[in-house]
Amino acid sequence: MVSATSSTAAKQPSASPQTKEKFLVIPIIILILAQMGATGDSGALSLSATALTENLGATTSDIQLANMIYPLVGGAFMIAGGLMGTILGWKRTFRIGILLCAAGEVVLAFAPNMMVFIWVGRVLVGFGASFMIPSVLGLIPLLYRGANRMVAFGCIGAASGLSALLPLALGVILEAAGMQTTFLVLAAYFLAVFALSFLLPGIHQTDEKLKFDTVGVALAASGLFLFLVGISSISSWGLIAPLAGCPFEIFGMSPALPVAFVGLIVLIALVPVERHIEQKNGVALLPQSFLKTPQVLAGLVANAVMFFFMGAQAILMAPYLQLVSNWTPIDVGVISIVTGVPTFALALGIPKLLPKANPRRVIQFGYLAMAAALIIMASSVTTDGSKSFAVYLGAFMAGVGAGAVSSHASNVVALALPERDASQSGGIQSTMRNVGQAIGVALLGAVLLLGITNSVHSHALNSPDVSPQVAKEISALNIDLGSDIIFEEQIAHISMTDDERAALVKIEEQARYNSVRLAYVAGAIIVLLGLATTPAIKILSSEDKMRKEAESQSKALPQHEEIEN
Numbered sequence: 001m002v003s004a005t006s007s008t009a010a011k012q013p014s015a016s017p018q019t020k021e022k023f024l025v026i027p028i029i030i031l032i033l034a035q036m037g038a039t040g041d042s043g044a045l046s047l048s049a050t051a052l053t054e055n056l057g058a059t060t061s062d063i064q065l066a067n068m069i070y071p072l073v074g075g076a077f078m079i080a081g082g083l084m085g086t087i088l089g090w091k092r093t094f095r096i097g098i099l100l101c102a103a104g105e106v107v108l109a110f111a112p113n114m115m116v117f118i119w120v121g122r123v124l125v126g127f128g129a130s131f132m133i134p135s136v137l138g139l140i141p142l143l144y145r146g147a148n149r150m151v152a153f154g155c156i157g158a159a160s161g162l163s164a165l166l167p168l169a170l171g172v173i174l175e176a177a178g179m180q181t182t183f184l185v186l187a188a189y190f191l192a193v194f195a196l197s198f199l200l201p202g203i204h205q206t207d208e209k210l211k212f213d214t215v216g217v218a219l220a221a222s223g224l225f226l227f228l229v230g231i232s233s234i235s236s237w238g239l240i241a242p243l244a245g246c247p248f249e250i251f252g253m254s255p256a257l258p259v260a261f262v263g264l265i266v267l268i269a270l271v272p273v274e275r276h277i278e279q280k281n282g283v284a285l286l287p288q289s290f291l292k293t294p295q296v297l298a299g300l301v302a303n304a305v306m307f308f309f310m311g312a313q314a315i316l317m318a319p320y321l322q323l324v325s326n327w328t329p330i331d332v333g334v335i336s337i338v339t340g341v342p343t344f345a346l347a348l349g350i351p352k353l354l355p356k357a358n359p360r361r362v363i364q365f366g367y368l369a370m371a372a373a374l375i376i377m378a379s380s381v382t383t384d385g386s387k388s389f390a391v392y393l394g395a396f397m398a399g400v401g402a403g404a405v406s407s408h409a410s411n412v413v414a415l416a417l418p419e420r421d422a423s424q425s426g427g428i429q430s431t432m433r434n435v436g437q438a439i440g441v442a443l444l445g446a447v448l449l450l451g452i453t454n455s456v457h458s459h460a461l462n463s464p465d466v467s468p469q470v471a472k473e474i475s476a477l478n479i480d481l482g483s484d485i486i487f488e489e490q491i492a493h494i495s496m497t498d499d500e501r502a503a504l505v506k507i508e509e510q511a512r513y514n515s516v517r518l519a520y521v522a523g524a525i526i527v528l529l530g531l532a533t534t535p536a537i538k539i540l541s542s543e544d545k546m547r548k549e550a551e552s553q554s555k556a557l558p559q560h561e562e563i564e565n
Contacts, residue, residue: 023148028155030196031136034094035159037101037190038129040166042070042310043336044182046318047171047329051179052114060319060480061236061245062114064445067314068232068438069118071307073126074133075434076224080217081134082427083285086420087212090138091200097132098194101125105187109180121183128190130430137426141414142203147355150411154351157406161344161399168333175329216274216285223266224431228438230260234446236478243453243478289421290428294536299413302363303429304436305530306405309370311440312523313339313398316448317377317391320516323482324385338392339399346403351411359408360537367531370401371524378520383513385483412537443526444519451515453479456508465503470496474504481516484509 045066052058052066085093104124111117136156144152174182237246238254250258270286278284290296321327321335350357373394380390410429414422456479460471473494480490487508488501496504 021145021148023151024143024201027139027143027200028152030193030200031139031152032155032159032162033193033196034098034132034136035156036163036166037098037186037193038133039160039163040170040189041101041105041125041186042067042314043163043166044170044174044186045070046314047174047322047332048179048182049319049322050329051174052117053323055179056111056114056117058114060323060449060482061478062118063319064235064315064441064449065232066114066118066122067311067441068228069122070126070129071311071434071438071441072225072228072232073123074129075228075431075438076221077127077130077217078134078430078434079220079285079427081130081132081430082138082424083213083217083283084131085135085138085426086283086424090135090142090203090423091197093131094135094139094200095194095197097128097130097135098190098197100128101132102128102187102190102194104128105183105190109183109187129434133430133433134427137410137429138423139200139203140410140426141419141422143201149414150351150355151348153410153414154348154407156410157347157403158344160402160406161340161342161347163336163340165337165340168330168337171329171331171333211281211283213274213277213281213283213285216270216277219266219270219273220285223263223270224435225263226266227260227263228435228442230256230258230263231439232442232445233259234442235449239446239450244476245478286428287421287424289417290425293416295416295538296413296425298533298536299409299411299416300429300432301530301533302366302405302409302412304432304439305367305370305527306402306409307433307436308440309374309398309402309523309527311437312374312444312520314437315441315445316516316519316523317395319481320381320385321391323486324512325387326385326483327387335391335395338395339402342396342399343403343406346400347406350404350407359412360534362404362408363412363537364531364534366401366404366406367527367534368401369397369404371527373397373401374520374524374527378517378524381513381516381520383509440523444523447519447522448481448515449478451518452481452508452511453477455511455514456504459507459511460504463503463507466500466507467496470494470500470504479508479511481512 049058049063052063058066081093081097101124104121104127107121107124108117111121140149140152140156170182170185173185233256234254237243237256239256240253242249242252242254246254248255271291274284274286275288278287290300317335318332321332322329350362373396376390376394376397380388380394382388413425413429417425456477457475460466460474461468463471466474474491477490480486482490484505487505491501491504
């Protein structure tokens with residue numbers, strides 16, 4: 001129901017310096033729970049690496065693709081989710097997203113094979129997230145102002161830390177009741193959040209007759225999808241030379257890079273198209289303020305880098321610990337706690353206890369901490385997969401870095417935009433997060449898997465302990481990340497002597513060791529590149545913030561209506 005109000009100004013949070021707004025507790029709890037659910041879903045997938053291998057016959061490439069599909073679909077459609085929230089109302093899109101996530105978890109629980117698990121279950125969860133997560137970020141600028149808004153964004157960042165409790169709990173469920181029960185518990189969790197969403201207060205959105213940007217959505221979704229599919233397929237299709245699993249070739253080459261390049265061309269073409277649509281309709285999928293404001297771009301990069309880092313952990317740390325070091329889901333859940341505690345403490349503590357902290361310095365510190373975490377994790381890798389204390393130190397530093405960046409990444413975007421664009425920016429922020437995560441999983445997964453495969457092929461051909469016939473048969477295999485036992489199972493069909501088998505195991509051990517460490521170092525370098533964008537992050541004085549909010553309200557007041565959705 002839409003009811004016009006003549007007292008909109010009284011209902012808007014006041015920007016007056018004499019007025020102390022009351023912080024809305026129940027709404028932020030609901031939004032935190034939704035954010036935790038999305039993070040918990042990724043955590044459950046990481047914990048299920050061994051179960052997927054045993055129950056559904058998943059390979060490392062399958063697990064990589066399962067990790068990729070969520071950010072792939074989410075990244076392709078989250079900008080559209082931000083626009084839909086602006087048009088349909090944020091609470092309505094929030095609830096649609098939650099129900100889609102719940103349906104996806106049910107499919108994951110009952111999937112008979114990896115095809116259904118990936119292309120139905122994970123796709124549904126990705127679509128759900130493309131509505132739910134932009135709504136979480138879109139509701140905050142409409143529910144909170146000033147210092148309260150900064151704290152609210154910090155709370156959403158802290159939700160990633162609180163989400164560390166879910167992997168531990170889900171790990172216990174996974175050990176005790178199995179993978180099916182674990183995903184059904186997540187489905188019930190989303191349904192509970194859906195019920196709580198009816199406690200959200202009425203919000204104020206403009207009563208403009210906004211047109212849905214069909215052309216922009218089609219271009220953005222197809223461009224992002226092609227780009228992410230191409231990048232994510234490097235490890236299974238090949239970088240230049242096609243691998244055994246490549247579905248087709250382009251002039252004798254792997255199609256991975258050409259597909260990604262076509263996606264980039266489509267995204268480049270999107271920019272002038274969106275400029276024209278915004279001039280014509282007054283609203284577009286990609287407002288020009290997102291592209292022309294340096295601070296917005298810096299904040300979007302911060303979102304992408306933070307989730308690139310999380311993608312690195314998802315494809316490197318969790319599979320390595322489970323498949324090589326034989327850690328249980330509960331063990332990995334404990335690691336999540338070690339990461340989650342500092343994430344929560346810094347994401348919430350910095351805006352609450354240090355409201356005058358320089359956001360540029362905070363984000364720069366976060367980048368340095370994340371890079372240090374990846375280097376420490378690289379040092380924890382061993383040739384035999386034995387446990388190392390450095391894993392815990394790296395996990396703690398990961399939480400420090402992620403918490404610092406998430407404390408300000410979203411707020412620096414919102415501060416640089418007018419109210420409607422700030423609310424709509426939840427879609428592109430979520431897209432950048434998913435693109436960052438997808439690139440992290442894809443690029444570092446490619447470094448890992450191609451590194452292991454190429455190294456084993458090369459050293460087998462040059463080893464005096466391996467016959468040319470055996471080396472030839474090995475060169476036809478894509479080598480998965482796994483323990484010595486898993487590798488021996490992978491080469492069991494090849495006829496060879498015990499000495500040759502022992503030599504190949506040693507070759508694979510060294511290839512695995514070198515490739516995992518190289519992937520971590522590559523991730524650290526990419527994280528540090530984010531430092532180049534931070535000079536664009538400026539500090540607004542309290543007077544500037546008050547003036548900006550007052551100008552935004554004065555422009556919007558004649559059009560505001562209370563929307564019950």
